[in-house]
Amino acid sequence: MRLELGIIKIKDVQFGDKTRVEDGTLVVNKKELIDLLLQDDRLAEADVELARPGEEVRIIPVKDVIEPRIKVNGTGELFPGVIGRMGTVGVGRTRVLRGAAVVTVGRIVGFQEGLIDMTGPGARYTPFSETNNVALIVQPVEGLAPYAHEEALRLAGLRSAAYLGNAGREVAPEEVEVYELTPVTDTTLPRVAYVYPLLSEGLLHDTYLYGVDVKNILPTIIHPNELMDGAITSGNCVSACDKHTTYHHTNNAVVRELYRRHGKDLNFIGVIITNLKVTLADKQRSSDYASKLAKLLGAEGVIITKEGFGNPDTDVMMLCKKIEDRGIRTVLIADEFAGRDGASQSLADTVPQADALVSVGNANEVVTLPPLKRIIGDLNPVESIAGGFDGCLAADGSVDIEIQAIIGATCQLGFGKLTAQGY
């Protein structure tokens, strides 16, 4: 399977009369995009606003972030089984509007949504302060149930990403990223697999694989190219800092790094997807199954990432223990909820086998975000989203908040900006 991502670099976004890419600027026909959104009769109102890097803009509450793309060659369409026709993705050519992002905003769906600051101290914590953002402010019809609201907002984001991605159909990419698991002849290189747990707890904490609710799968093997080409979409309202937006799924930093080193100092043998569910038996079953798949693949080393925090700590610790017990070394990537002073227990669960773990930061760390001139969405939910607290919003619009509330601040795929430094 060979996937070529044709990267079209987007340096600006503007409204204009025809949606297109022109000299690195994504031009958006606002009315056409709003009309597209309002085709869903579950949505009462829709508006589109633009936010560029460095602008005095705060976007809140953010549900999902999606990279605009279009498949121009190969099987499947963008986000197959959700908005695209079914077909295995990960083969052929896809154009990517790198530097642009769709951001879904609107009346809050679940309490665990977050914010993006385009400048100031908050911007340092989120990768989406560096993208040219097309924010969809979408309000549901009165009385719409939360699940239908979530789905409507999710589809609005995905459809808009496909609509904007279509502007790249005829544009020559500036560079091409090639993803291909070429056979490795050097048998001394360690065989490394990636175990990718996806949040799937229900109650607005769900992820979709080819449109299938991941709650309903047993762990399975997937080609890394499928991930990089839109097989996984987020339907997730878990804490902003460590949920994987759809953007993260299509730009998985672990997959990218394993590919970069494939055939050089390791042999990347594949990805195992597993779920993160809400009963003990489910956690045991899925971790049993995923560890068995790792052994079947002949892995010698496994990287385990995490999504969310709290009870998913148990899932990844079970995975770690069971994979290690099969004689395979593991490394975990996880964030910490160690309290505002960093002195509390970082994870809800641990096992002795978890002796190699990369921390991506303490999500309870409090930062002060100064007022910004323009709010896209509504600042008022800031006190009730996870990471906010009563009184955290001052009269001048400044906010004291845990970085938990900032989109992607402690992303457990390593797609983030925090680094550790020894003193």
Place this chain on the structure above:
Amino acid sequence: MKEIDRAGLPVVHVAAIVPISLTVGANRIVPAVAIPHPLGNPALPKDEERQLRLNLVKKALQALQVEVEEQTVFEE
């Protein structure tokens, strides 16, 4: 939970994810149903769910009366 135990009052932790309960140091643990509904199961008919809830509470009360020397999970 641990402090109440230390003060001499028995405590039972009714929790869905037993490994977390073990990690945080609970001494008496009764496994519960699921994270979003530890003491019930909305998929069951009302009368069956009532019985399930009753059984869990009874089991917790029984566990309170058991002397334990180490962390103990009260399975079925």
